[in-house]
Amino acid sequence: MSEAIKQLAVRTALELGAGAVRITSARADEESRRRMQAAFARRDFLCWSYDDEYARRATDPGDLCNGARSVVCIALPYATAAPRAGPLRGRVSNYAWSADYHRKLRALLDAVARTIDEAAGKRVTTVACDTRPLAERALAARAGLGWIGKHTNLISPGLGSFVFLGEVVTTLELPSDEPLAKSCGSCARCVEACPTQALRGDYTIDANRCISDLTQRTGAIPVSMRPLIGDWVWGCDLCQLVCPPTREAGPLGGAQWAPLDLEAGRPGLVELLRLRSSSFKKRFERTAMGWRGAAVLRRNAAVALGNALDRAAVGPLAESLCGDPHPMVRGHAAWALGRIGSPPALAALRGRSNVERSDEVRAEISMALQPFLTSPGVCSIR
Numbered sequence: 001m002s003e004a005i006k007q008l009a010v011r012t013a014l015e016l017g018a019g020a021v022r023i024t025s026a027r028a029d030e031e032s033r034r035r036m037q038a039a040f041a042r043r044d045f046l047c048w049s050y051d052d053e054y055a056r057r058a059t060d061p062g063d064l065c066n067g068a069r070s071v072v073c074i075a076l077p078y079a080t081a082a083p084r085a086g087p088l089r090g091r092v093s094n095y096a097w098s099a100d101y102h103r104k105l106r107a108l109l110d111a112v113a114r115t116i117d118e119a120a121g122k123r124v125t126t127v128a129c130d131t132r133p134l135a136e137r138a139l140a141a142r143a144g145l146g147w148i149g150k151h152t153n154l155i156s157p158g159l160g161s162f163v164f165l166g167e168v169v170t171t172l173e174l175p176s177d178e179p180l181a182k183s184c185g186s187c188a189r190c191v192e193a194c195p196t197q198a199l200r201g202d203y204t205i206d207a208n209r210c211i212s213d214l215t216q217r218t219g220a221i222p223v224s225m226r227p228l229i230g231d232w233v234w235g236c237d238l239c240q241l242v243c244p245p246t247r248e249a250g251p252l253g254g255a256q257w258a259p260l261d262l263e264a265g266r267p268g269l270v271e272l273l274r275l276r277s278s279s280f281k282k283r284f285e286r287t288a289m290g291w292r293g294a295a296v297l298r299r300n301a302a303v304a305l306g307n308a309l310d311r312a313a314v315g316p317l318a319e320s321l322c323g324d325p326h327p328m329v330r331g332h333a334a335w336a337l338g339r340i341g342s343p344p345a346l347a348a349l350r351g352r353s354n355v356e357r358s359d360e361v362r363a364e365i366s367m368a369l370q371p372f373l374t375s376p377g378v379c380s381i382r
């Protein structure tokens with residue numbers, strides 16, 4: 001009976017677009033708990049309120065569902081071809097350029113859960129995907145869905161790492177699959193490709209240095225990290241784009257994961273810098289870029305414009321420095337103007353320094369002007 005329910009669940013998930021499905025026991029996982037606690041003790045995830053208690057809960061599926069015995073782990077491939085780059089355009093990670101994946105994955109998980117419940121004749125399931133305290137990658141690895149790579153993402157054989165993970169936790173005892181005996185071996189391409197050195201090469205990450213984390217946090221981006229962000233305005237895919245099994249798998253995601261339009265995958269940076277809450281809702285509510293608000297995206301656009309080193313961006317950045325309602329955005333616009341340099345950029349910075357009221361922004365303006373001061377009162381243009 002339990003083998004029949006397992007096959008039914010697997011078939012349902014595959015028919016609905018899953019790339020792979022495996023099952024593991026719902027027992028608590030001591031090794032993952034230790035690894036997570038060690039990561040939190042190293043302070044690798046400062047922007048996330050993770051602690052020992054979170055690690056305990058996340059590695060015990062029984063915490064999500066009383067009496068849990070098995071977890072159905074699902075990988076949903078989403079890679080699609082990237083839209084073409086253009087001047088003054090930013091870059092959005094593949095996972096966020098179509099309609100929000102949470103809804104699509106959730107619909108798939110609900111359908112699998114319904115199938116199991118109907119076969120059992122009662123409610124025996126709970127679903128999880130991304131937002132619940134569950135160590136999804138560790139569970140998926142234990143189920144044999146793939147292995148955790150040095151970029152810390154789960155790599156599924158034949159699918160690569162551009163897969164979302166979701167789980168159906170059940171009180172039924174379903175036959176478990178075995179973990180794979182696989183690792184990255186001597187490969188270190190992701191470690192070498194990471195522009196911020198967030199990856200240590202020992203299967204751990206300093207998430208505080210990860211561009212994905214930097215572009216999603218709500219506070220200021222540390223000055224030393226800004227030049228390393230390049231043109232990314234949401235997330236980052238560099239470590240996965242160079243990953244051999246992911247490259248070999250290719251774009252398996254299909255039309256539903258293609259960018260909604262060019263703007264969704266390669267947004268115009270000047271337009272993004274001018275984004276206000278009303279148009280933000282219209283443009284981004286449907287995507288995974290919609291949860292942090294418009295000011296975070298304007299801040300990211302300012303950083304990417306600074307990194308573009310294109311004088312065409314000076315006018316829009318000066319406008320943002322003088323008129324953006326959010327001090328964080330004005331501060332990052334000041335940084336970008338200083339990075340680009342040029343007489344109009346310096347004039348905008350000096351002009352604003354006389355009237356700016358926010359201490360935070362005034363500090364950014366002074367910092368931006370600093371390299372141009374050769375001696376007190378003398379200014380050199382680079």
Ligand code: B12
Pocket residue numbers: 031032035036039045048093094095129130131132133134135136137138141148151152153154155161162163164165166203204205207210212213216234235236237239
């Ligand atoms: C917080 C978070 C982030 C943070 C922190 C990232 C991180 N590496 O943890 C930030 C914002 C940086 C982020 C970025 C991304 N994320 Co994210 N994120 C999460 C979230 C919500 C929690 C992760 C977490 O708890 N981290 C804390 C660390 C300590 O735990 P962990 O990574 O889960 O597990 C570690 C331990 O379990 C340990 N471990 C345990 N057992 C074993 C055994 C062995 C042998 C080894 C080696 C290690 C090991 O190693 C694991 C990896 O370090 C999960 C959803 C979820 N609930 O799991 C999604 C999730 C991990 N993210 C996902 C995605 C898609 C991304 C991005 C690719 C998005 C993007 N393109 O920008 C990037 C990838 C960046 C990267 N290189 O990791 C997917 C990953 C899918 C996959 N194939 O692995 C998830 C699972 C969401 C989902 N449901 O699909 N994310």
Ligand code: SF4
Pocket residue numbers: 151193194195196197198199205209210211212235236237238239240
């Ligand atoms: S997502 Fe980007 S910044 Fe983060 S670890 Fe991968 S390459 Fe580095």
Ligand code: SF4
Pocket residue numbers: 149150151152183184187188189190191239242243244245
């Ligand atoms: S690039 Fe190489 S080392 Fe990094 S995750 Fe992929 S296979 Fe592993």
